[in-house]
Amino acid sequence: MNIGAVAKASGVSAKMIRHYEQIGLIGHSPRTEAGYRQYQERDLHTLKFIRSARDLGFSLDQIHQLLSLWYDEKRSSAEVKQLAESHLSDLDERIQALSAMRDALVRLSESCCGDDRPDCPILEGLAGHGPPDVY
Amino acid sequence: MNIGAVAKASGVSAKMIRHYEQIGLIGHSPRTEAGYRQYQERDLHTLKFIRSARDLGFSLDQIHQLLSLWYDEKRSSAEVKQLAESHLSDLDERIQALSAMRDALVRLSESCCGDDRPDCPILEGLAGHGPPDVY
């Protein structure tokens, strides 16, 4: 399989596959005489795995660890679970942060009637208090 | 006020203040003979505004628009509200996306007992099905 084929089949762009190879996330693939990268079914599995992990928001660094665990038959599932839980905390934090922004913004936005007049509680809220000095 | 003073007072790092100046988010401040940037109360207000907007997750580009509206006494609050609502949609989307990841990951993680054995539904879930080929 050429890179375009695995890219399509795995859902990982060719660009990214090359990048993953360069940063060592995946191994160097063999090349044809012309220098074309050649991939096997096994590589496709790996790329699909990476794609799934990306879809769950794991960082490439975490995926590196996940792949190591995947390849390691002597792993303990506890190691995997710990990684997952750690990422879960991260997701929770990010959701919390965004939700806090959302709530604050909703509060501001609700207090603004959104008409033709310039008075706007949103801007006032951002400014801390009162209208700005003339600029 | 030197840059360090406004930085401390506004909560925006000196580094970022220089950056905001460079990208045109804020104007070029006057300089002392030695080349030190000099700031007024007005600038402090602006930086606090920017800081608040960043805290709500607005992009620098959006903040640019917000500042223009803030300075524009002929604005309509509708314009401001539209910007806010647009950002709100963005936040909602991001929260949705992260929550979807979270939910999927929770489901996977719950199915993994996390013990000493290598069998791990998390890895299997990422792989799509079954254990990987030997690598």
Added chain:
DNA sequence: CGTTGACCTTCCCATGATGGCAAGGTCTAG
């Protein structure tokens, strides 16, 4: 056999918001 179009290669640059570091100039207090 030749050309065309789809594919591949590498290399460089861009994103967005921020931080770090280095080399050098300035200012202030002791």
Added chain:
DNA sequence: CTAGACCTTGCCATCATGGGAAGGTCAACG
């Protein structure tokens, strides 16, 4: 006068990804 705190610019790094250019390769079709 000097030490230390502050300022300047400039370059590089993050993180994951995309874009594009310049050039090589391959397969199919006439």
